[in-house]
Amino acid sequence: MKKLIMAAVAMGCMTLAEAQDLKEIQLPEPDKTRGTAVMKALSDRVSVRECSPEELSLRDLSDVIWAANGINRPEEGRRTAPSALNKQDIDVYVFTDEGVFLYLPQRHALQPVAEGDHREVLAGPPSPARTQDFVKAFPVILLFVSDLSRFEMTGERVKLMAAMDAGIVSQNVNLFCSSVGLCTVPRASMDEPAVRRLLNLADHQIPLLNNPVGYPKQ
């Protein structure tokens, strides 16, 4: 993460003082020209649970978040991921070793939510039998949280739509990663009560899926 902040400083996106105080991170414009053809990305897609300890570059962080759920039609504010009724209910939280941030799609920026390394809460409920600790070794984890209140209606069908919306955002990440050679795996595992406490989520906000993102192990 320190490298990310230094890269942001180098790109003139933020001041060093802001970086030290875990202030908002302005992401660079996404590079919309990179990656393989869709059929090749589909052909290469695979869940990978081991990665290099190398930190994610600001370029890759910017691009994977934009691919996940960025704005691709600024005039209408519509997104790379379709959403039921265009309610855009999925918020993307970014976990790193330095803190947790909320993605602000309109500004393509990361707003600090919590300082410190909280990747542990995405490994799953604490248990000696836990098999998901691998996630803590990924430099970045993207968490997808649906805000059900944006649907302005209730019921089981709304929860299904939220889950489908999260799945689509996750698949954007899966395909982006396979097209540029990054490692990822879609995950439902997490310690939900701990996630709720950490992010101060309301009852109508549901953490649904997460994707750790990193570079291939050498």
Ligand SMILES: Cc1cc2nc3c(=O)[nH]c(=O)nc-3n(C[C@H](O)[C@H](O)[C@H](O)COP(=O)(O)O)c2cc1C
């Ligand atoms: C909704 C969903 C939830 C998943 N949750 C987890 C998880 O919590 N932990 C994990 O290691 N893999 C998880 N996976 C990944 C699957 O285990 C994986 O996609 C499956 O084994 C097929 O492998 P492949 O993705 O390489 O084709 C999940 C996948 C989906 C679609």
